[in-house]
Amino acid sequence: MSRLRFGTFLAPFHKPGQNPTLALQRDLELVEHLDRLGYDEAWIGEHHSAGSEIIASPEIFIAAAAERTRQIRLGTGVTSVAYHNPLWVADRMVLLDHLTRGRSMLGCGPGSLPTDSSMIGLNPTDTRELMEDNLDIITRLLAGETVTKQTRTHNLVDAQLQLRPYTDPCFDITVAAVASPTGPRLAGKYGTGLLSIGATLTQDGFDALAHHWNVVEEQAAHFGRPVPDRSGWRLVGLMHIAETKEQAYREVEHGIEHWFHYFQKVAAFPQMAVAGGDVKEMIDFINEAGIGAIGTVEDAKAQVQKLKDQSGGFGAFLLLGHEWANPEATRRSYELIAQNVFPEFQGQAESTVAAKDRASATRTAHAQTQLDAVDHMTKKYEQEKAARA
Numbered sequence: 001m002s003r004l005r006f007g008t009f010l011a012p013f014h015k016p017g018q019n020p021t022l023a024l025q026r027d028l029e030l031v032e033h034l035d036r037l038g039y040d041e042a043w044i045g046e047h048h049s050a051g052s053e054i055i056a057s058p059e060i061f062i063a064a065a066a067e068r069t070r071q072i073r074l075g076t077g078v079t080s081v082a083y084h085n086p087l088w089v090a091d092r093m094v095l096l097d098h099l100t101r102g103r104s105m106l107g108c109g110p111g112s113l114p115t116d117s118s119m120i121g122l123n124p125t126d127t128r129e130l131m132e133d134n135l136d137i138i139t140r141l142l143a144g145e146t147v148t149k150q151t152r153t154h155n156l157v158d159a160q161l162q163l164r165p166y167t168d169p170c171f172d173i174t175v176a177a178v179a180s181p182t183g184p185r186l187a188g189k190y191g192t193g194l195l196s197i198g199a200t201l202t203q204d205g206f207d208a209l210a211h212h213w214n215v216v217e218e219q220a221a222h223f224g225r226p227v228p229d230r231s232g233w234r235l236v237g238l239m240h241i242a243e244t245k246e247q248a249y250r251e252v253e254h255g256i257e258h259w260f261h262y263f264q265k266v267a268a269f270p271q272m273a274v275a276g277g278d279v280k281e282m283i284d285f286i287n288e289a290g291i292g293a294i295g296t297v298e299d300a301k302a303q304v305q306k307l308k309d310q311s312g313g314f315g316a317f318l319l320l321g322h323e324w325a326n327p328e329a330t331r332r333s334y335e336l337i338a339q340n341v342f343p344e345f346q347g348q349a350e351s352t353v354a355a356k357d358r359a360s361a362t363r364t365a366h367a368q369t370q371l372d373a374v375d376h377m378t379k380k381y382e383q384e385k386a387a388r389a
Contacts, residue, residue: 004304004345005316006337007041008034009077009197009236012321015258016051023054026327028065033331035069037338041234041316043077043107043195049115052262059092066100075105078176078195082110082127083120086137086151087159094142097166104167107195108135109176109183114268126152132186135175139190142170174234177212178272184212188219193232193315198272206290209235209311231315235307238292240324241333245295248333249283251325252294256282259322294324297340304345317345 010030014023031042044061047053055061058076065074081089089106096104110127111117117127133151137159140147146160165171175190177183178198187194194216196209213233220228242248260282263272276282286292293303304317319337323330343349359366 002347004308004314005040006342007039007043007072007234007316007318008321008334009043009045009318010055010321011045011047011053011077012055013052013259013262013323014054015255015323020054024061027055027061027321028068030321030327030331030334031065031072031074032068034334035072037335038342039072039334039338041073041075041105041318043075043105043234043318045077046080046083046111047113047116048119049113050262050266052258052266053113059096062096062104063099066103071103073103073105073172074100075172075174076107078107078109078174080111080116080127081108081134081138082122082130083117084134085154085156086134087141087147087154087156089134090138090141091161091163093171094161094163094165097171098163100166102167102171105172105174106138107174107176108138108192109195112178112267112269122153128182131182135186135190135192139173139192142173172232174232179208181212181215184215185219188216188221188225188228189223191220191225191228193234195234195236196314197236206310209307213312213314229315230313233311233314234316234318235311235314236318236320237303237307238286238320238322239300239303239333239337240294240322240330241297241300241336242329243296243336245299248294248296249279251329252283253279254324254326254329255322256324259324297336300337300341301344304341308345 010027012027014020034042042065044058045053045055046058048056058079062074062076079089093104093106108131110124110131114124117123130152137147137149137156141159141161142165144164146158147156148158149156172193174193174195175183175187176195176197184194186192194212196212213230216228220226240248240252242251256279260274260276263269263274274285276285283294286294290306293299307317308314319334325333
């Protein structure tokens with residue numbers, strides 16, 4: 001697990017009232033940009049209300065993004081499995097796995113917005129209970145089983161998939177976690193990865209990081225599964241990076257207030273409680289609560305290292321897409337992270353630094369041999385010329 005993967009978690013968060021067509025286009029262009037920069041993963045959210053998170057079907061978005069990209073892996077972040085027939089969730093993901101030639105991933109969650117679930121007659125307790133029922137069905141179907149089961153919302157009779165996944169034996173499956181042990185418990189029970197969304201976005205979640213993985217391991221042992229690999233653990237975090245702290249602070253003035261107000265006053269999602277009344281307080285909350293970094297590449301490196309230390313190790317760090325800055329500055333932030341932060345955690349920094357240090361240590365001696373060579377060839381030429389004369 002020496003190479004830490006990097007990616008984005010794109011809910012997305014767009015300010016209501018702007019052109020949604022252009023906002024979605026901007027999301028697609030961002031994924032293209034990340035693909036060119038060498039990011040490993042992009043996770044796309046599913047939401048149906050509240051006006052900011054406007055992608056209703058991550059699968060459709062992923063199909064469009066896959067045609068525009070070459071190597072980045074694309075996951076549903078997450079599919080709100082409580083809202084859907086689990087047979088169709090599995091079937092659509094198998095199709096997507098074929099269309100993307102193995103670049104698709106399934107993230108599962110109960111659904112985060114009660115304004116979504118209430119429109120189909122479900123409350124947050126219902127969605128969490130359905131989450132486990134449906135995850136059980138989905139994993140069995142993907143394993144090739146035939147399933148007959150009645151859930152609160154659907155009746156499956158001899159249900160089975162007509163296609164096997166493109167990925168052998170199956171694409172990555174992850175379970176979302178915010179602050180409670182529900183996600184880690186299911187990840188351990190079903191042998192899936194863990195997608196820690198809120199665990200890095202609040203102080204309580206940050207404090208619970210190591211505990212979350214302990215729950216995964218405990219549940220895996222209880223159900224007789226192998227020790228889970230930490231490479232399947234993904235942490236979502238907050239960053240905006242610029243050449244200087246002052247520049248980063250100026251750039252987030254573009255949209256950080258909307259992001260904070262969304263969680264403070266619009267989204268009924270108290271697990272994502274954020275504090276701050278003005279831009280300065282919002283920046284201070286991100287930097288001082290230990291949940292993110294607004295600043296320079298050195299701040300970004302320190303934040304990733306802090307997460308590694310707090311968690312005990314994980315497989316991927318996903319930058320939450322937030323549009324705190326304008327599109328140009330946002331793309332530049334991702335670029336600075338790819339250029340300067342990736343190498344520190346992917347084994348690429350030490351070798352070039354060591355090569356530079358070796359060359360510096362022997363520079364004086366090697367420089368003299370260069371001068372000696374020039375002097376030698378000059379004298380040789382003069383000797384040849386004299387001999388011809």
